[in-house]
Amino acid sequence: MKKIFLFLILILTLSACSTNDYEPIVYENPEIAFDIPDGFPQPNSSIYTNKPTKYGVELGKLLFNDKRFSANNSVSCASCHIQSNAFADTNIQAIGIEGRIGLRNTPPIQNLAFMKFFNWDGSKLNLESQPIFPIVTHEEMDSSILEVIGKIKDDLQYKELFKKAFGDENITAERIYRSIVQYEYTLISANTKYDRVIRNKSETFTESEAKGYEIFQQKCASCHSGELFTDQSFRNIGFPINTNSNEAGRARVTGKPEDFMSFRVPSLRNVEYTAPYGSFGQFATLKEVLDYFDNGVLSADNLDPIFKENDNRIPLTEDEKEYLIAFMKTLSDNEFTGRD
Known part of the structure; x- marks a missing residue:
């Protein structure tokens, strides 16, 4: 009888430890502090519905560097967006x-959180909808998001990170895009x-450089304005x-003749490291x-008035160039580009 009683206790104990009473591990996934640098514009409103989190950013960085996104596992986002070149190449x-x-030339992806438009032609207003296109x-990658998911769905590292970032191991297209963009939102260059x-007065x-800054204010700042050094217009x-x-x-986006061969004014931050220049290098x-601006640009019906009203050029002496x-090189952020 005693043996039967002990057996019943054992059965009850095991039942109490059944999977029905299992408490899943819940990971804390705090939001990453998002500080707007002095003078920067307000961020794109999308960031408020996809705020960077500890594990979302970690997952996004891993995805950004994963070559399995391409059909033959040879190209990742990071293959073209290289940190030392301000995430250009x-x-x-682009190859x-x-x-x-x-x-086109690969655009740098710094300070994207503060941009109103994405891609050289502004084809995207929401960064979360952009990652599918290179895939x-x-x-570029000549793949599909379903193919990508198929490649990584059994990867234990990804399973753990998706669970930490989103609460479960389910790998979806939306979660992939949101994670990549969370990582991109953290790529802020302001040092x-x-x-x-200008801000801290800690250097001079x-x-x-001072002469260059003065010339820049006179001849460049109408387009390359503000702390992003772009007015985000198309010209x-x-x-x-x-x-x-x-x-x-x-x-290509608007279908309007007046927009023909107009491109988004590039930011000049880290411009020293983003050569070659122009929409196709x-x-x-x-x-x-600068020589091209000085010698005269191509005429066009929709040529920007800054050129059209000045004989199609921005006159510059060799010293001014x-x-x-020298001034533009002061816009280089060696900490951001990993060149320290």
């Missing part, structure tokens, strides 16, 4: 799977010599034209860009 035009050449584009001179410009500035029949600049150096380049 050094190619004239994707099997060496396929894209339509499916023939010249340059310029910032230290050299004579050449045709008469650069040599990409003859690819798929190219039309902003007009028309210029190898900053000096070549040297000073401008």
